[in-house]
Amino acid sequence: MFQNSNRQMSLIKIVPINLPVHLDIDYVAEVVNDTFRIDTIVSDLKIDVSDAYDDRRNQYRSSVMLAKLDETAGTTGTGTKILGITELDLFMPILTFVFGEAQLDGPASVISSFRLRNEFYGLPENNVLLNERICKEAIHEIAHNFGLLHCDDYMCVMKSSTYVEDIDIKNMELCSSCKELLENTMSACEAPHI
Ligand SMILES: [Zn+2]
Numbered sequence: 001m002f003q004n005s006n007r008q009m010s011l012i013k014i015v016p017i018n019l020p021v022h023l024d025i026d027y028v029a030e031v032v033n034d035t036f037r038i039d040t041i042v043s044d045l046k047i048d049v050s051d052a053y054d055d056r057r058n059q060y061r062s063s064v065m066l067a068k069l070d071e072t073a074g075t076t077g078t079g080t081k082i083l084g085i086t087e088l089d090l091f092m093p094i095l096t097f098v099f100g101e102a103q104l105d106g107p108a109s110v111i112s113s114f115r116l117r118n119e120f121y122g123l124p125e126n127n128v129l130l131n132e133r134i135c136k137e138a139i140h141e142i143a144h145n146f147g148l149l150h151c152d153d154y155m156c157v158m159k160s161s162t163y164v165e166d167i168d169i170k171n172m173e174l175c176s177s178c179k180e181l182l183e184n185t186m187s188a189c190e191a192p193h194i
């Protein structure tokens, strides 16, 4: 797939934020690593997200979470992408909820498992499915960090998802044209800056 030539300067950090232990975060890190061919670590950074809480909605502002993660990424060196994974329910003011949000071409992204759990929909717990959904959302948001936009191919992981069913339809992978775009933007990132 991707050549792993000159990416040792890059790093993807996954930061659990208020996340229950039953989630297989190491599996998510492995899938992210396989997709982007960038060293991926699970970080034990502690991020205080109390500022993001909106007591009228009983939800957390995803943009405030992103700003916090962005601050942290700034101190961890160039080329670092930082993905927060939380079970807190995220929202943007114009939307009822979001599964996640990313800074386009920026270092930070965040996803929530809150509405990815079957139990939220009154269905029996299914941790295999949960981990699959989390991986898809993680890849989706990190690809936004690398400048990828939404894709019309409903099987592509870059298709936008309004409902959890949309996530289940799509693959855990980028379609061939998104893959090519990613490869191009990633090699552009690696070009020497003189
Ligand atoms: Zn998106």
Ligand SMILES: [Zn+2]
Residues within 6 Å of the ligand: 151, 152, 153, 156, 157, 158, 159, 174, 175, 176, 177, 178, 179
């Ligand atoms: Zn695509």
